[in-house]
Structures are given as C-alpha cells and as structure tokens.
Amino acid sequence: MTSIGTGYDLxxxxxxxxxxxxxxxxxxxxxDNSGTAVGLRVxxxxxxxxxxxxxxxxxxxxxxxxxxxxxxxxGVATAGWISDTRHLVKRVRDExxxxxxxxxxxxxxxxxxxxxGMYAQAYTLYSAVRPFGVxxxxxxxxxxxxxxxxxxxxxxxxxxxxxxxGKGKQVAKTEIEKLNLDQMTAREAIKEAARIIYAAxxxxxxxxxxxxxxxxxxxxxxxxxHVPQDxxxxxxxxxxxxxxxxxxxxEMEGDDE
Amino acid sequence: MSNRSxxxxxxxxxxxxxxxxxxxxxxxxxxxxSNxxxxxVGVRGKDSVVIATQKKVPDKLIDASTVTHVFQITPLxxxxxxxxxxxxxxxxMRARSEAxxxxxxxxxxxxxxxxxxRMANLNQVCTQKAFMRxxxxxxxxxxxxxxxxxxxxKTDPAGYFAGYRATAAGAKHQEAFNYLEKKLKGDEQLSTDxxxxxxxxxxxxxxxxxxxxxxxxxxxxxxxNPKFRVLTVEEIDAELTRIAExx
Numbered sequence: 001m002t003s004i005g006t007g008y009d010l011x012x013x014x015x016x017x018x019x020x021x022x023x024x025x026x027x028x029x030x031x032d033n034s035g036t037a038v039g040l041r042v043x044x045x046x047x048x049x050x051x052x053x054x055x056x057x058x059x060x061x062x063x064x065x066x067x068x069x070x071x072x073x074x075g076v077a078t079a080g081w082i083s084d085t086r087h088l089v090k091r092v093r094d095e096x097x098x099x100x101x102x103x104x105x106x107x108x109x110x111x112x113x114x115x116x117g118m119y120a121q122a123y124t125l126y127s128a129v130r131p132f133g134v135x136x137x138x139x140x141x142x143x144x145x146x147x148x149x150x151x152x153x154x155x156x157x158x159x160x161x162x163x164x165x166g167k168g169k170q171v172a173k174t175e176i177e178k179l180n181l182d183q184m185t186a187r188e189a190i191k192e193a194a195r196i197i198y199a200a201x202x203x204x205x206x207x208x209x210x211x212x213x214x215x216x217x218x219x220x221x222x223x224x225x226h227v228p229q230d231x232x233x234x235x236x237x238x239x240x241x242x243x244x245x246x247x248x249x250x251e252m253e254g255d256d257e
Numbered sequence: 258m259s260n261r262s263x264x265x266x267x268x269x270x271x272x273x274x275x276x277x278x279x280x281x282x283x284x285x286x287x288x289x290x291s292n293x294x295x296x297x298v299g300v301r302g303k304d305s306v307v308i309a310t311q312k313k314v315p316d317k318l319i320d321a322s323t324v325t326h327v328f329q330i331t332p333l334x335x336x337x338x339x340x341x342x343x344x345x346x347x348x349x350m351r352a353r354s355e356a357x358x359x360x361x362x363x364x365x366x367x368x369x370x371x372x373x374x375r376m377a378n379l380n381q382v383c384t385q386k387a388f389m390r391x392x393x394x395x396x397x398x399x400x401x402x403x404x405x406x407x408x409x410x411k412t413d414p415a416g417y418f419a420g421y422r423a424t425a426a427g428a429k430h431q432e433a434f435n436y437l438e439k440k441l442k443g444d445e446q447l448s449t450d451x452x453x454x455x456x457x458x459x460x461x462x463x464x465x466x467x468x469x470x471x472x473x474x475x476x477x478x479x480x481x482n483p484k485f486r487v488l489t490v491e492e493i494d495a496e497l498t499r500i501a502e503x504x
Contacts, residue, residue: 019291121347
C-alpha cells in the first residue's frame with residue numbers, strides 16, 4: 001500500500017481512511033534521515049553514542065554536542081532535528097528539576113520516560129502544532145539499576161536493553177543483537193558502541209562525521225558524562241580496527257580489557 | 258456513490274458531517290485501533306471480572322517488563338488500552354487524574370460506571386472540535402463497585418460507552434464478540450475460574466494461538482479481593498495449565 005497521504009497528511013489532527021496519522025509517520029522519517037544514535041544498557045551502566053554528521057570542516061571539533069545531560073545523571077541522545085532536541089532536553093531538565101523539588105529524590109527513569117512520552121504525544125493531538133522530529137534515547141542509573149528508554153515522535157516509548165535510531169538503525173540493531181549486553185561492562189560497551197556507530201556510518205553518503213560517546217556508570221560516579229579522552233581514543237581505535245578487518249562481525253578483541 | 262462525498266473533503270474535518278450524516282474521522286479512528294494489531298477481551302462473572310490481552314514484544318532488544326497495555330487507575334479500578342499506545346497512555350493519565358479529582362471533590366472513590374462515563378464524554382469532545390483528533394484507543398475498564406459488584410465497561414473514540422457482560426476490542430474484536438456471544442447465551446453467572454478461562458479461551462480461539470504465559474497480560478478484580486490486580490507470569494501459567502488439563 002502506498003504511504004502517500006495525499007490530503008490526509010496535512011495536519012496531525014487528521015486520520016487517513018486506513019486509520020493512520022501521517023504527520024506522525026512523516027516525523028518518524030525525519031528521524032530516519034538523521035545521524036545514527038545508539039544506546040546500550042549493560043551490567044553496570046548505560047552507554048550512549050551518536051554519529052554526529054558534520055556538514056563543514058570549519059566546525060569546531062567536540063563543539064555542538066548532540067548528547068546532552070539532564071539533572072547530572074540522565075543522558076539524552078537523539079536522532080533527528082537538533083532544534084527539536086534542544087526543546088525536548090529543556091523539558092527533560094525542567095521535569096527532573098520539578099520532580100526533585102516536589103519529591104526530594106531524583107526522578108526515576110521510568111517516570112521521566114513516561115513524562116517525555118506524554119509530552120511528545122501531546123504534540124500529536126492538535127493541528128496547531130507538529131510532532132517532534134526526534135527519537136529520544138534516555139539513559140540513566142537509578143534505584144532499579146541501569147535503565148534505557150527510547151521515545152519516538154508518536155510518543156510511544158519502551159524500555160530497551162539496546163536501541164538505535166537514525167540512518168544506520170538497521171545495521172546498528174543487527175550488531176546490537178549479537179552482543180551479550182547483560183554480561184558486558186560499561187568499559188567494554190564503550191568500544192562496542194563506537195564500533196557499531198562506525199559500522200553503521202555510510203561513508204559514501206556523509207564523509208565528515210564525529211563520534212560522540214557518553215556513559216553513566218559506577219566509574220563515572222553515577223553521573224552522565226562524556227567518556228574520558230583516553231577511553232574515547234581507545235574506543236575509536238577499536239572501531240577503526242574493526243572496520244579495517246574485513247567487516248567480519250564475530251570479532252571479540254579482548255586485548256585491552 | 259458514498260465515495261464521492263469522501264473525496265469532496267468532508268472526512269477531513271471532524272466537525273463536519275458527510276452527506277450521509279457520517280463522521281469519517283471518527284470511523285478512521287476506529288481503523289487505527291484495528292491497525293495496532295492487538296486484541297483484548299473482558300468478561301464479567303458472578304463475583305469477578307477479568308481482562309486479558311496479548312503481549313507482543315516485537316524486538317528482542319526491548320525490555321519486556323516495560324511493555325504493558327494494562328494499567329491501574331484507582332485501587333479498585335483498572336483498564337486495558339487497545340489501539341495507539343501513546344494515545345492509550347494519555348487516556349490512562351487522564352483517567353487517573355479524573356478519579357483523583359473525584360475523590361478529592363466528593364470524598365469517596367469514583368465508581369467504574371462514572372469513570373467510564375467521564376472518559377466517554379471527554380472522547381465526545383474530540384469528535385466535535387476541529388483542532389483535535391479523536392484518540393485512537395478503546396478503553397476496557399473493570400472495577401469493583403461496592404453496591405453493584407463486578408463491573409465491566411468499554412469506551413471508544415466516538416464517545417460511546419456501555420456496560421458489558423463480556424466485550425472485546427482491537428483487531429479481532431468482531432470474531433471475539435461472536436465467540437463470546439455463543440458462549441454466554443443464557444444468563445449464566447460464571448465462577449471466577451470460568452471467567453478467567455473464558456477470557457483466555459476467547460483470545461486463544463480467535464487468534465488461533467497456543468499462548469505461553471509471557472504472551473498474555475491478565476488482570477482481575479474479585480469479590481474476595483476487590484483490588485485491581487495484574488496476574489504474574491506464574492499465575493497466568495497456572496491458569497493456562499488448568500485450562501489445558503480441562504480439555
């Protein structure tokens with residue numbers, strides 16, 4: 001069936017004859033056209049990685065971060081429009097701050113995911129607004145351990161052990177499924193996340209890209225921070241090495257850790 | 258000939274009737290519920306009421322414990338949402354808020370029928386305002402009413418609601434209805450065990466599937482334990498075993 005809306009796709013407050021809201025589906029396409037974002041929930045933490053596609057060599061390296069922090073311990077990585085991302089991250093920060101102010105504890109992952117899901121869904125109800133063109137990956141460690149959620153433009157959200165969004169989503173998911181996430185440590189996960197982003201990156205389409213890696217784990221003292229430079233360099237080396245070795249997916253390079 | 262009015266643009270706007278007096282947007286909202294691909298059933302017995310739905314986790318990477326369509330609204334009332342998940346969560350949040358407000362205003366717990374009526378009225382508003390779309394979900398609500406006993410209601414995007422002895426929503430709701438009508442011909446008041454069995458049995462028959470406990474979500478309210486309770490995987494397994502042994 002063709003997915004052209006033709007007349008039923010002009011506003012988010014309209015169903016098509018087969019019961020679809022096309023504006024929400026189009027918002028999902030905006031996500032699918034952007035750089036890949038990956039989240040991995042492992043034994044002792046959560047790792048987030050983003051393929052930051054650069055449109056110019058003049059951009060300052062490591063500036064224009066795509067992975068953002070809320071409330072010090074919540075990591076937010078997104079695939080989609082960066083401006084919508086900023087709006088949503090502001091909301092995450094406000095929600096976290098208000099929750100802490102009311103309940104005197106840090107907002108649990110389940111609750112922030114629910115709040116962001118509801119917020120995104122609200123923008124799919126009225127013709128005066130458009131849905132967010134962003135898939136939001138939220139990673140944190142709370143009282144129930146490491147948590148990873150992804151919220152889609154429709155407001156749909158689920159908890160994941162590993163998730164991916166963006167251009168290289170399919171490649172990334174295939175790679176993630178091969179990993180033994182429950183037994184992995186955050187240190188190992190950093191290298192895997194880097195490798196997956198490099199694997200999912202399509203050099204023929206966008207030459208310039210920068211990897212962004214962040215984590216929340218015991219080693220980061222429960223805070224969400226960008227991975228320290230030495231581990232970051234190691235991860236890139238691992239990723240580049242894997243790319244150069246014949247695309248074989250079964251490599252377990254246990255040389256460093 | 259009814260196609261002509263469809264392309265004349267009536268179905269785009271919710272406040273506008275078509276030439277035959279239909280509200281196309283509301284009908285399309287119903288299609289959205291079927292598109293979601295899940296089916297849910299609810300059955301009311303003599304002293305209990307049960308809801309059951311499929312639990313489909315499409316992606317290996319998803320944490321199955323975070324996937325649910327069964328929600329508690331008050332200690333004695335709960336629901337299963339069928340259709341577009343984000344819209345479902347929106348309705349659940351609203352229902353919780355309405356129930357809490359009722360308790361605050363009037364000093365006693367809202368009853369299932371009043372909550373269902375309130376949710377249905379909210380749904381109707383969406384069918385009359387141009388700038389909103391109807392929510393693509395059907396809410397099957399169960400609860401214990403201390404004057405009337407076990408209660409089962411269903412609301413839909415049109416703003417219609419009714420109390421039922423048994424009902425269904427979702428992709429195969431028509432087949433489920435047919436099955437339930439056959440099974441509940443008379444005025445039998447089922448025991449708790451039979452109610453659970455009928456709910457799960459309906460899903461099995463209509464979806465032609467042999468369920469494992471992880472593929473189902475079941476929730477129950479009974480006279481002995483009027484609190485809305487979601488069955489654990491072990492409890493569902495026990496029920497499935499019991500049903501299998503009966504045959």
